[in-house]
Amino acid sequence: MAKQRAFDVTTLPGFTFIAILSFVLLYAPIATLVIYSFNGGNSVNQWGGFSLQWYVVAFNNEAVQDAAARSLIIAVWASVISTVLATMAALGTTRRGKFKGQTVIYIILNQPLMVPEIVTAVALLIFFSSVKVVTGYTGLGYLILAHSAFCIPFAYLPIKARLEGMDTAMETAAADLYATPWQTFRYVTLPLLLPGVIAGAMLAFIISLDNVIITEFVKSAGQDTLPTYMLGQLRRALTPEVNAISTALLALTVLILIVFVFVTKKRE
C-alpha cells in the first residue's frame, strides 16, 4: 500500500469529485452568511460595502445583550453541573467489567441522544408548567436543569473514552501506598482524567449554548436565550444583524473546537 502505483486502489470513480462538492456545499452557505455580516447595506443579500455596523447594532441591542448573558449563564451552569455528574457517572460505570443494570444505566445516561428533542421539549413543558403552578418559581432554574440533563451524555462520552484508555495500575499503586480513596482520586485519577473532563465540559458548553427547541418550550416569558431570540428574528424581516450574531456564535464554536482538538490530542 505504501508505494505509489499508477492504479490506486483507494480511488473510486467520482468519489473525490462528490467529496469536494460536499465540502463546497457545506461551507458556501456558511461563508456567505459570514461575509454578509460585514455588509455596509441593510440587506442580507445585497452587498453595500464592508462595514462592522451590524456588529455594533447587535452589540448595542439590549435584547441581544440580555439573551447573550442568559445564554452564557445557562451554558456555564449546565456545563459545570453536567460535567461533574458525568465524571462521577463515568467513574462509576467504566473499568469495572459487566455489572447488573449496566444496560439500563447506559440507556438513561444516553437517552437525550436518542429521544427526538421535540418530544423531550413537550414533556418538559408539561412537567415544568405544573411545577411552576405548585412552587410559583419561574426563574432560570428550569432551563439550567433541563440543559444540565441533556448535556450529560455529551460530557460523559469523552470522559468515558479517556477513562477507558487509562491503566488502573497507577491507582492501585497509590492505594498500596496508603492513599485514601479521595487522595487517590485527587492526585492520581483526576489529573490523568483532566483532558477528558475538559473536553466533556466544552462539548456540554457548546450543546447548551446552541440549544433551541427545549429552551423555546421550557423558557418563561422574557427568558430568551440567543438562539430563541434568533428564532424569533428569523420569522421577521431580516437584517444583517442576525448574520453578525450568527458569526459571533460560529466564531465561539470554532474557537472551542480548536481548543478541544488541542486538549484531546495531548493524550498521545
Add this chain to the structure above:
Amino acid sequence: MSQRRRQRTKGANGWLLSTPALILLVFAASGPLLIVAIYSVLEKGDYSGVRWILSGDGWFRVLFERDIFDQTVSLADANLSIFWRSVKLSVATTLITFALGLPTAWFIATRPAKVRAFWLFLITIPFWTNLLIRTFAIMEVVRNEGILNTALMNIGLISEPIQIMYTDTAVLIGMAYVYLPLMVLPLYAAIDRFDFRLIEAGYDLYASRWQVLRSVILPIIKPGIIAGSILVFIPSLGAYVTPRLLGGGKNMMIGNFIELQFGQGQNWPLGAALSTVLLLIVLVSLVVYTRVSSRDNPHG
C-alpha cells in the same frame, strides 16, 4: 486496608457514583416522557392542558376526525399528509446524505495521515455549529432573493426566481444540509477501520470498480451505514426548526404538528399522543439497529 479500598473502587456498588446523573436525567429528561404518555389518554382541557378523565380521544385524533355536525368518522387527511411528508422527507434526506456522505467519508479516510485530521475537522465544524445558524445559512441560499436565484437570474438561466422557499424541496435541501455531517462521521469511522488490501484482492480477482464497491466495500462498512442512516433518520423525523423556517406553516412535519397542539391547537392529549408515536418509531428503529449491528458485528 488497601484490600478493602480496592474492593470499594472496583466493587459491585461502584455504579452508585452515577446516581446523581441518573436522578437528574430521570427528573428532567426520562421521567417527563412518562407524563407525556399519561397525558395522551386524558381528556382535553377547555383552553390548554388536560382534565384528569380517561379518554381515547387524543389517540383517536391521531388518525381520524369526527364531523362536527353529523359525527361521522373519517380518516384525518391533513394528519396523514403530515405523517407521509415526514416519512418521505426523512427517507429522502437519509438517501441524499448517504449519496454525498459515502464519497466524502471515503475521501477523508483515504487522505494521508498528516492531513486527515484537517479534513475531519472540516466536517466537525458544521457538526457542532448551531442548527439554527446552519438553517439560516441555507435559507439565504434558497430564498427568492437568495444567492441561488440571484445567480441563476444573473447568468440568464431564469427570468423569474424559482419558488423554493416554503416548499417540501426547501425542507429537504435544508435537512440534507444540516444532517450531512451526522452521516459522514459514522461512515468515516467504519471506512477508517477498513482493510484496503481487500480491494486489491477484489481487483486481482478481476472485479470491476462497481463490483468492488458493491460486494467488498459496502458489506464491510455496513455497520457504519446503518449507524449513519439512523443518526440522520431519527432527527429528520423529529425535525422542528428546519421545517418551521424553510417549510413555513403549510409544509409541517410531525415535530411542527406536535408543537401546534401545545400552542394554537391547544389539544394537549393529541400532542402527547403524537409525541408518543414519534417516540415509539424511534425506539423501534433503535431496536432494529441494535439487532442488525450486533448480528453483523459479533466481535463488537
